[in-house]
Amino acid sequence: MTEFPVERSFRVSDAIAFNGIDATYGPFDFKIFDPLDVRIETRDIGESLWLPTDAFTVSKGPDDADYFTVTFNPIQSETKEFRVVGARLHERSIALSKGAGISIPALAKIHAQITFTLQELRRDVDAQNSIEVLEAAAVAVEAAEQAVSVLGDVEEAKGLIDQIKSDVQLLKEAANQARIGAEKARDDAIAGAAEVLGSGRVPVGFMAPWFSLRPPNQYWVLVDRVGQVFSRAMFPQLFDVLAPEFTVSFSDGDPVVTGIVCPQKLKAGWPVEGENIPPGTTILSVDSPSQITLSANPTGDGTTIRVFPHGNGDGSTTANYPAVAGRVVRGLDADGVLNPDAANAVGEVQEDALQQLYGQISHTSTSSANALDTAEGVFKRGEEVTLPQYVARANGSNVSADGIILDASLVARTSDETRAKAVIAPYIIKVADGVDDEATLSALQVVQDLAQAQADIAALQANSGEAALLAYQQPSGVSGGNSAATSERKPYVLN
Known part of the structure; x- marks a missing residue:
């Protein structure tokens, strides 16, 4: 089951007429995380302009994201109607980490909150170009035109059209605020996704032995050659x-x-x-x-x-690259306690060397004694050497001779080269940033949804534009709709 499922919605109710009796209405068909996520707007039935009100309280269900009801105080007249608008202010209030991993419920909750915010931004930006707004502006323009053509009162026309400009300027500012909100939500979403992806990411420069014939993906390179x-x-x-x-x-x-x-x-x-x-x-x-x-x-x-x-x-x-080809990596010993022969700097290479081997031999001058009495360390006594005759001393006595053997295997393991016990494998190194492990791949859906959200925001920004002013030209220089000489309405554009 998907945690925090979010249905497609603009997160706004239809216009609902008060019945003059009930104080509580709902539940409504979209969810909220907090009672502060709700805005109520009212108007007289038949009017076009919605006005905000704070004469209400919100009660929601027990779930993090749940449906809700609204109670008005005082009870409203049946001549009025209201609509309920989702108005979540985006925030980051929970951590995504859970031990050494990622909390999937926390990730799902944050993703749902971002989705709510993006839905509401889409609704608010679209509203700036809605038929309702255009019709309201058209009605205002028509009233101004009538003031010019029927009453002939240029000053009154100026005042009406100035009011139109003021109202539409407010629409422009609202659209701009929606754009700013969309950018903020986008930046927050990017930061959240970066945190999720960073939680399990292997850093660039990480190296490890790799027992395969090719690197795991395009973010890794085999290091297997000297230089x-x-x-x-x-x-x-x-x-x-x-x-x-x-x-x-x-x-x-x-x-x-x-x-x-x-x-x-x-x-x-x-x-x-x-x-x-x-x-x-x-x-x-x-x-x-x-x-x-x-x-x-x-x-x-x-x-x-x-x-x-x-x-x-x-x-x-x-x-x-670090010079690991053909070498065993030795942990850096900063104080030189176990590796006193090295400068102990990162990347330093050490050539092979045989540990000092030591031994001694001794002999006696006793008449008729063996030439070698004792052998220690790397030396040992060999078999007695048979000579055609004894070695005569100057005093006429005879001695025998022993063989002398130097054998390092008496004190150390030996081979044709000095080496550690090893298994051969290339190293791989992370050369570029990217999603490369299972713990992180589970968060890819966040990035995909984010990309779609960014595309939607870009489209909304293109539709909302940077200005929303009506431009009219009158022969008299009055900023308005048509001249008094014609009843044909000139076109107007929300830029």
């Missing part, structure tokens, strides 16, 4: 992630850059680019957490630099 680069123009979001720009301060001819704020360590040798920074410039030294020195002098003052931890490609159109 691989990407296009700065094609993937600008990824460029900003892997080569962030910092607000700094530097001066012409002075390589010292101050005011850099970076939560990670900077490293000497990283490429740096920016306005007035010569090509090929790198970080010469990191002087403090907020100051670096460049390898070349700037050619002018500047306030921004871009730092490339992974390499700046060809220096103008490309940049490097």
Whole structure:
């Protein structure tokens, strides 16, 4: 069952005549979230102008969005009629998150509130061009024409037509307010959709091992080659992630850059680019957490630099991906507790190395003893070597000889290369923003409905226009309808 179903509606009742007896009317055929979402307008039966009233109270059902009744105080005369108008003021009053996910009921409720508001905006904008408004203006114009042609009272005609202009100006302002309201609802809807989609979105620059022969969709790229680069123009979001720009301060001819704020360590040798920074410039030294020195002098003052931890490609159109091809990723150890041999900077690469291996051997000078008495660490005693004769000492005594073997496997695992236990897979990297996971795909309907709402608003704005003034020309210079010499009504246009 769909939560908060919203039927197609302009959220306004037909004209209802008071019976002079009852105080309460309803329930009406559209739902509201709050009693404040209701406006009542009344008029004398036979009149065309609706006037607002506040002599009423609203009672609604128990559901969040429910039908309602209206009670008037005092009871109204049977010579009058009224209509009920939905008038929701859009708001965001609930959160969309639920733990690490999205609250579907909250999302449905907000979507219904946006839909109510858009329906009412559609109704109000359409009303500015309605037959009822045009007929009211036509009646007023005809009265002004009669004042000119029958009474000949130019001043009275001026006054009537000035009143017409004033009334139609009010219509213009109402249409403009409806347009502003539509834009506000559109912006709120966009912000709401962005929040929904952002709740489960994987950020650009995220990398992970990928055990497939192709990337999951167009937002991801395989990183599987040494020295691989990407296009700065094609993937600008990824460029900003892997080569962030910092607000700094530097001066012409002075390589010292101050005011850099970076939560990670900077490293000497990283490429740096920016306005007035010569090509090929790198970080010469990191002087403090907020100051670096460049390898070349700037050619002018500047306030921004871009730092490339992974390499700046060809220096103008490309940049490097992180160097993960053929390497095992090791967690950054900022304090060098477990990885003391590295500078411990983001993207730094370490070559393979064998841990220090140590051992010792000893022998004795005792007459007729083995040449090797003890072997420790990576050394061990081999089989006794048979020689054609003993080795004679100078004093005439004889000794025997032992073989000596160096075997690193006695203290470490060995192979033809130094490596960790590994399974081979390419990495994938998120290169552009987009909906790419199941938690987020459920919110796509919001975006589709929003697109349709925006299209409807654009059409309404085109219909409502920017001005709603009647233009008439009289031989006497009076702004009005026809001249007194003819009874034919001239055309008028709501611009």
